[in-house]
Amino acid sequence: xxxxxxxxxxxxxxxxxxxxxxxxxxxxxxxxxxxxxxxxxxxxxxxxxxxxxxxxxxxxxxxxxxxxxxxxxxxxxxxxxxxxxxxxxxxxxxxxxxxxxxxxxxxxxxxxxxxxxxxxxxxxxxxxxxxxxxxxxxxxxxxxxxxxxxxxxxxxxxxxxxxxxxxxxxxxxxxxxxxxxxxxxxxxxxxxxxxxxxxxxxxxxxxxxxxxxxxxxxxxxxxxxxxxxxxxxxxxxxxxxxxxxxxxxxxxxxxxxxxxxxxxxxxxxxxxxxxxxxxxxxxxxxxxxxxxxxxxxxxx
Amino acid sequence: xxxxxxxxxxxxxxxxxxxxxxxxxxxxxxxxxxxxxxxxxxxxxxxxxxxxxxxxxxxxxxxxxxxxxxxxxxxxxxxxxxxxxxxxxxxxxxxxxxxxxxxxxxxxxxxxxxxxxxxxxxxxxxxxxxxxxxxxxxxxxxxxxxxxxxxxxxxxxxxxxxxxxxxxxxxxxxxxxxxxxxxxxxxxxxxxxxxxxxxxxxxxxxxxxxxxxxxxxxxxxxxxxxxxxxxxxxxxxxxxxxxxxxxxxxxxxxxxxxxx
Ligand SMILES: Cc1cc2nc3c(=O)[nH]c(=O)nc-3n(C[C@H](O)[C@H](O)[C@H](O)COP(=O)(O)OP(=O)(O)OC[C@H]3O[C@@H](n4cnc5c(N)ncnc54)[C@H](O)[C@@H]3O)c2cc1C
Ligand SMILES: Cc1cc2nc3c(=O)[nH]c(=O)nc-3n(C[C@H](O)[C@H](O)[C@H](O)COP(=O)(O)O)c2cc1C
Ligand code: FES
Numbered sequence: 001x002x003x004x005x006x007x008x009x010x011x012x013x014x015x016x017x018x019x020x021x022x023x024x025x026x027x028x029x030x031x032x033x034x035x036x037x038x039x040x041x042x043x044x045x046x047x048x049x050x051x052x053x054x055x056x057x058x059x060x061x062x063x064x065x066x067x068x069x070x071x072x073x074x075x076x077x078x079x080x081x082x083x084x085x086x087x088x089x090x091x092x093x094x095x096x097x098x099x100x101x102x103x104x105x106x107x108x109x110x111x112x113x114x115x116x117x118x119x120x121x122x123x124x125x126x127x128x129x130x131x132x133x134x135x136x137x138x139x140x141x142x143x144x145x146x147x148x149x150x151x152x153x154x155x156x157x158x159x160x161x162x163x164x165x166x167x168x169x170x171x172x173x174x175x176x177x178x179x180x181x182x183x184x185x186x187x188x189x190x191x192x193x194x195x196x197x198x199x200x201x202x203x204x205x206x207x208x209x210x211x212x213x214x215x216x217x218x219x220x221x222x223x224x225x226x227x228x229x230x231x232x233x234x235x236x237x238x239x240x241x242x243x244x245x246x247x248x249x250x251x252x253x254x255x256x257x258x259x260x261x262x263x264x265x266x267x268x269x270x271x272x273x274x275x276x277x278x279x280x281x282x283x284x285x286x287x288x289x290x291x292x293x294x295x296x297x298x299x300x
Numbered sequence: 301x302x303x304x305x306x307x308x309x310x311x312x313x314x315x316x317x318x319x320x321x322x323x324x325x326x327x328x329x330x331x332x333x334x335x336x337x338x339x340x341x342x343x344x345x346x347x348x349x350x351x352x353x354x355x356x357x358x359x360x361x362x363x364x365x366x367x368x369x370x371x372x373x374x375x376x377x378x379x380x381x382x383x384x385x386x387x388x389x390x391x392x393x394x395x396x397x398x399x400x401x402x403x404x405x406x407x408x409x410x411x412x413x414x415x416x417x418x419x420x421x422x423x424x425x426x427x428x429x430x431x432x433x434x435x436x437x438x439x440x441x442x443x444x445x446x447x448x449x450x451x452x453x454x455x456x457x458x459x460x461x462x463x464x465x466x467x468x469x470x471x472x473x474x475x476x477x478x479x480x481x482x483x484x485x486x487x488x489x490x491x492x493x494x495x496x497x498x499x500x501x502x503x504x505x506x507x508x509x510x511x512x513x514x515x516x517x518x519x520x521x522x523x524x525x526x527x528x529x530x531x532x533x534x535x536x537x538x539x540x541x542x543x544x545x546x547x548x549x550x551x552x553x554x555x556x557x558x559x560x
Contacts, residue, residue: 024524028548031303032522044526052541057517059527061350066519073526075540215349267520268342268349269305270394 001284003277005039005259005292007236008159008184010120012039012094012259015292016249016277019240019263020045020098020123020163021070025084026091032270037277040094042261043084045125047100048109050076055207060196065215065242066264067194069208072100072125077113085117094120096161104138104151112155122158124148127165127190139165139190142177149181159184161238164229166192166218171225172232179233187238187261188229189222215264216242223255230256230297244272246279253280256297305342307390311365313383317445320418321383322357322369329395330366333359335426336400336490336513336552339366340521342392343378351521352378353547355490355513356396357421357448358428366395369421369448397521398551401488401511406432409485413456414473414499416440416491422513424448426488427455436482440473440495474498484508488552493560500555510555516546523548531559 003014017040018029025043026035035041053073060067074080080097088095097119101107111122126148127139138148149162162178164171166189175186191212196205204210222241230237239257243249244265252260265272280292289295308327316322329339333356340351358367372379385391403426411432415423420439427437435456439446444466452458460468461476469476473495476482489499490513503510516528529543533556536544544550544558 022520022525028520028522028524031301032305034301050540052543053526053529056527056529058529059350059517059519059525061348064347064349066350068519068525068527070526073529073539073541073543075538079540216346264349264519267351267525270520270522271304 001281001289002291003281003284007238007259008121008161010094010159014039014277015253015259015280016273017042017094017096017238017259017261018266018273019261020125022263022266025080025087027084027087029266029270033273035088035091035093038093038273039259040096040120041088041091042096042123043080043088043098044074045072045098045100046074046077046080046110047072048077048106048113050074050079057205057207060205060211062194062196062213062215063217065213065217066267067196067206067211067213068191069206069211071208074100077110081113081117085119089118096121096123098123098125098163100125104148107148107152108155111152115155115157119158121161122156123161123163123187124152125163125190127163127167139174140168142173145174146177146181149178149183153182161185161187163190164188165190166221166225166241172228175229175232179235183235185236185238186229186233187240189218189225189241192218192221214242216244216248218242219248223251226252226257227255243276244268246276246283249276249280250283250295253292253295254297254299258293258296303394305392305394308393310385310387310389310391312387313385316369317447319372320369320445320447321372322367323382324360324365324367325391325393326365327393327395329393330359330363333363333366333396334400335403335429336422337396337398338551339368339393339395340397340518341368341378341382343381344392345381348378348381350519351394353397353518353521355422356425358425371418394521398547399549401426401513401552403430405509405511406430406486408433410434410483411436412477412482412484412487412489413437414439414487414489414491416473416495417442419491419495419513420448422490423488424451424455427452436484438473438476438482440476440491441467472498474502477502487511489513496560500560503555511552512555512558512560513551514546514553514558514560515551518547521547532557533559
């Protein structure tokens with residue numbers, strides 16, 4: 001049995017990565033997880049300059065999930081390149097850098113800066129619901145999504161994954177738009193915009209008022225969207241949203257994802273990804289799959 | 301890969317005041333645990349995913365057990381779930397987490413150890429371990445349910461304030477400090493934000509070195525998600541902006557470094 005997958009020309013040792021923003025740059029998880037056993041590490045969104053993020057409270061628990069409005073706080077690309085890339089390079093895993101921006105120029109600046117860095121793939125977040133100009137404008141309009149993809153592709157030396165928002169009417173249309181723009185892969189879903197109200201204090205729970213819902217509660221929505229996107233495009237799909245155990249990851253693969261990302265579940269158990277890698281392997285063995293690609297999209 | 305989420309075994313559980321529970325846990329988190337650090341406690345109910353950060357109240361002899369004292373915040377909460385557990389049950393935990401109070405700063409000095417409300421518990425292990433010239437423990441409660449009072453009495457000079465005036469000074473911890481004419485060279489405090497603001501203002505007015513244990517909503521508890529930040533005066537070395545992670549660099553900060 002072989003767990004290797006090839007995503008847009010990049011070989012991962014297994015189909016499991018972590019969802020951006022839930023794993024830092026890996027350093028905080030080093031004590032809990034053997035990073036060498038991940039197919040890839042996807043880093044927290046990074047912009048051209050440092051971002052302070054939103055006021056607190058930034059997170060709330062919801063039934064079977066959570067909401068966040070961290071607001072893409074990040075140290076900026078310079079610190080990221082000096083500190084986080086060398087850290088991750090010590091491990092035998094793929095590095096996917098998640099990029100955020102407020103304008104097309106912001107994205108392109110980061111992508112250009114990364115062109116000469118030793119990283120394997122770029123994930124462009126055009127879907128953050130928590131900052132006004134956090135890319136969501138690009139992520140909710142097919143034309144704008146296609147344009148930003150084209151712009152980023154001009155500067156990118158690494159394969160580009162476009163990260164899609166679920167807060168749209170047609171995920172298939174968005175996936176097609178970024179494919180037309182030259183995306184090498186798509187990833188989805190980002191968080192679903194929600195709101196939670198404190199009925200005692202009679203106000204919003206999050207300082208940002210709204211936040212992105214993630215975790216097991218959103219998993220069926222994510223599976224449906226991954227299925228629709230995988231049927232709409234030829235490029236590989238990286239599936240995420242509520243994966244908390246191997247079975248959830250396998251559902252995504254059967255729905256058409258070529259790889260999966262684990263996000264919120266890392267907060268409940270920092271070592272959950274190791275169980276998921278092992279669980280996918282056990283399922284393949286039990287079901288007689290020789291490679292991961294044999295199971296991808298099998299449900300038709 | 302030196303750490304993991306583990307199943308701590310409950311050695312005992314006791315209700316020590318209305319809505320306040322004391323639990324002793326047998327856990328590896330006791331190894332190296334210091335006053336002011338916390339543990340993340342997890343629900344077993346799949347609907348509640350996030351950790352509950354709870355301060356270390358006492359470290360058992362031999363460092364194989366920990367005591368936590370926690371408030372049940374309401375019905376259908378994680379803390380209510382914990383309160384229904386019994387000796388022998390298991391509760392998933394990660395710890396110890398964060399950085400505790402710098403004990404060494406009190407050597408040879410007059411210290412205030414200030415706790416308010418559910419910020420009272422970590423002051424106990426701090427009081428037990430502190431080696432200083434004058435150990436003045438000032439704790440504030442709502443009413444006569446002055447949990448941990450006897451333990452504090454055995455570990456320093458104890459001053460109590462209650463909001464309703466039923467025990468000690470009527471008012472808050474600052475009122476108790478003034479009423480008793482207390483003075484200090486270093487202050488350690490944990491409690492609700494309004495109390496911490498008052499302590500910070502007092503310390504800064506008098507130029508006293510002061511350490512505050514801050515609270516914020518957490519998602520990871522290990523420094524990865526940036527949920528739990530507080531505002532700082534200077535740019536933080538890790539975040540490269542003017543905020544710092546409470547779960548990682550905190551929860552204890554020098555008062556002059558943070559804005560609350
Ligand atoms: C460093 C630190 C140490 C703490 N030490 C203690 C202690 O020793 N004893 C004690 O009783 N309490 C302590 N608290 C507060 C305690 O974490 C919350 O009361 C508890 O998380 C509430 O959980 P719940 O299941 O009762 O409520 P729920 O309403 O079920 O909680 C929902 C979510 O909100 C979070 N949350 C709710 N209130 C708070 C809060 N005040 N602070 C942080 N997160 C919160 C919970 O962790 C959970 O993720 C501490 C908080 C921090 C940050
Ligand atoms: C605290 C937090 C921070 C996040 N930060 C980012 C980010 O910086 N960039 C990004 O593209 N997605 C970010 N996300 C979205 C996740 O990568 C993921 O798409 C989403 O949470 C769904 O997966 P999950 O249910 O497994 O968490 C964040 C999610 C959470 C919970
Ligand atoms: S709770 Fe995640 S960084 Fe502190």
